[in-house]
Amino acid sequence: MTYATGEFAIAALSGLDIEPTGADTAQQRGVRHMLTDEPRPLDFELSFANGARIGMSLSGSGQEPSSLWRVLESFRRLSKLPAGWDSYGAQPLSATAVRRCFNLFSALLPDDAPEPTVIPTRDGGVQFEWHRRGIDLEVKVPSAGPISYLFVDANTGEEREDEGKLDLQVVQDAFARMSQVD
Numbered sequence: 001m002t003y004a005t006g007e008f009a010i011a012a013l014s015g016l017d018i019e020p021t022g023a024d025t026a027q028q029r030g031v032r033h034m035l036t037d038e039p040r041p042l043d044f045e046l047s048f049a050n051g052a053r054i055g056m057s058l059s060g061s062g063q064e065p066s067s068l069w070r071v072l073e074s075f076r077r078l079s080k081l082p083a084g085w086d087s088y089g090a091q092p093l094s095a096t097a098v099r100r101c102f103n104l105f106s107a108l109l110p111d112d113a114p115e116p117t118v119i120p121t122r123d124g125g126v127q128f129e130w131h132r133r134g135i136d137l138e139v140k141v142p143s144a145g146p147i148s149y150l151f152v153d154a155n156t157g158e159e160r161e162d163e164g165k166l167d168l169q170v171v172q173d174a175f176a177r178m179s180q181v182d
Contacts, residue, residue: 044072048079052095067115068105074118075101081120091124094143101126101141107168108139113175130178137174139166153177 045055078093085092101108108116108128116128125142134154141147148163151170160170 046075046079046095046098048095049082049092050095054095054098067113068109070115071105071109071118075126078118078120078126085120086122088122090120090122093120093126094124097125097141097143100143100147101128104139104141104147104166107166107171110175112179114178130174132178133180135174135178137171137178139171 043055043057045053047053075093075098079095079098081090081092083092084090114130114132116130119127119129121127121140121142123142125140127141128139130137136150136152136154138150139147140149146164147166149161149166149170151160151174152158153174160167
């Protein structure tokens with residue numbers, strides 16, 4: 001069984017920061033505003049079907065979007081999927097893919113973004129999907145290899161797709177279009 005801790009840069013989530021658990025570093029002792037009113041960070045652990053684990057300590061402002069909690073709960077549920085979960089030989093969710101997702105949270109879960117659907121991929125990766133108001137945005141995060149996205153606006157016929165680099169402007173524009181009020 002492996003155990004990994006991680007430090008993830010998701011500061012754009014109202015000051016949310018994920019710090020490694022275990023070591024008593026000066027950075028960890030300087031706890032920031034909390035996600036809860038508790039005087040200490042909230043510990044969070046994911047145990048994967050292959051025996052891997054990710055442990056982290058969450059601290060933030062307490063103003064993080066509720067979608068963050070739902071995404072974390074999706075990771076917890078999906079991390080239990082065994083090999084072959086789709087009856088066609090799919091790989092279990094990869095701890096590496098989840099760690100890669102944490103590094104994208106500031107772009108994918110800003111305060112004003114709609115909540116994504118989190119879907120496991122056959123290769124052990126994760127796909128985030130938003131489908132609202134004729135706008136489709138899908139971001140695929142594999143455990144290794146390039147991140148890809150697909151953006152389609154049925155209202156204008158616009159379509160963009162790329163592999164290797166997540167275009168943050170496309171993501172921001174998609175969220176803005178999904179949130180427009182008629």
